[in-house]
Amino acid sequence: MGRITRATDFEIRPLTDGDRRAAHELLNRAFHTKRSTDEEWEKLAPGFPAERKFGAFGDGALIGVASSFGTELAVPGGKAVPAAAVEAVGVRADRTRRGVVTALMAEQLRDCADRGEAAAYLRASEATIYGRFGYGVSARRKSLRVHKSRARFRPDAPAGGQVRLVEPGAAAELLPGLYQRIGLYRHGMIARPEQWWAWSAARVAEEYHVAVHSGPDGDDGFVVYKPEERGGSEPGEGLDVIDLQAANIETLAGLWRYLLSVDLVAEIWASRPLDDPLGLMLTDPRACEVVDLADNTWLRVTDAPAALAARAYGDAEPVVLELVDPLLENNSGRYRISPGGAERVGSPADLKLGPEELGMLYLGDRAPSLLAALNRIEVLNPIAVEAADRLFTTAVAPHCGTRF
Ligand SMILES: CC(C)(COP(=O)(O)OP(=O)(O)OC[C@H]1O[C@@H](n2cnc3c(N)ncnc32)[C@H](O)[C@@H]1OP(=O)(O)O)[C@@H](O)C(=O)NCCC(=O)NCCS
Known part of the structure; x- marks a missing residue:
């Protein structure tokens, strides 16, 4: 049994086997798809385990679900990191906009970090939902x-x-x-x-x-x-x-x-x-x-030291990034990024950013200079901006190619 997060009128707990059908039907409703017949559910059930699913319960009924499965995510340079593929997130229509998904996301992100996963990765139904939880568009x-x-x-x-x-x-x-x-x-x-x-x-x-x-x-x-x-x-x-x-x-x-x-x-x-x-x-x-x-995908770094160390960087002078992560405090810190890799350091930062912007840079989709020009990255040392572009951007565009 995982942690239980209490909010005012609902609680979050991991789903059990007995909750699966209700969770599946809640998602059918949230996505406006038809109910599954018993026969259809029988076919779908093996691909819908209780494992890694969190539920929000209010008045004894399931009112929200957030799911993920464990995977490997390919990062620039050819390595892959353990990651969570987040899917099947939905809240009952009569209980939206009162913090249910916010509580589910907080629980799920802590769970990913506890599992030693470097990032959480998802495809969003709407572009307004996930930025606040530190996800950034990582591939288009x-x-x-x-x-x-x-x-x-x-x-x-x-x-x-x-x-x-x-x-x-x-x-x-x-x-x-x-x-x-x-x-x-x-x-x-x-x-x-x-x-x-x-x-x-x-x-x-x-x-x-x-x-x-x-x-x-x-x-x-x-x-x-x-x-x-x-x-x-x-x-x-x-x-x-x-x-x-x-x-x-x-x-x-x-x-x-x-x-x-x-x-x-x-x-x-x-x-x-x-x-x-x-x-x-x-x-x-x-x-x-x-x-x-x-x-195409949104990425949220859940283990910044591991994620930053895993990817390859372009050829440029080193840059020190300061990551400020209010949700996953362990991520917060300064990281020296160089062609040889990334490490936590105590030296002064050149650029300061939050997890959403890191998610946009991590797979090389967006240039740091663009985010700096848009005031989404704080520039403490202007010389570092061009170097950061060369370190982070990739010649090949990132892309997932898997529907989840
Ligand atoms: C998207 C969804 C899961 C959001 O759940 P929720 O419990 O209403 O979200 P919360 O109440 O925790 O919202 C947190 C904040 O995000 C905002 N927000 C949430 N969903 C939003 C949306 N679709 N569009 C704009 N803002 C949204 C809320 O207004 C709220 O902002 P505030 O804190 O400034 O008030 C829910 O609307 C839903 O089930 N939608 C249909 C299925 C779906 O799209 N799932 C996502 C699959 S990727």
């Missing part, structure tokens, strides 16, 4: 609408390898191992534990298709997609890309060549990293239209 994504009739590959575009369709049953067996084999090839990606696969398998719709790419070393990428009517600008079906994994450009080209060869398709939609190069492979780059650009 662009939504592509690819117009098939105009999408022709340039003669110099990578050819890609072989692509084969895999039946859903076989795909459920194949994909967990393949995802692991491909590895966390981009910072911002997370490992997918069994629980994630169980949850996603239970929700995989009949109409999903799975295509696997093979290169010189065997299977090295895959795409999961489903046909969808979206009232696009051209006649024909659309394909919605649910999950696309390709560790290199050859594989990416091979998978897109396949998707663009599927008959009776007018458009393909996909959510991709900001630096996705599909448009550059086409004779008409506008055939790959960017229809939306938004936050």
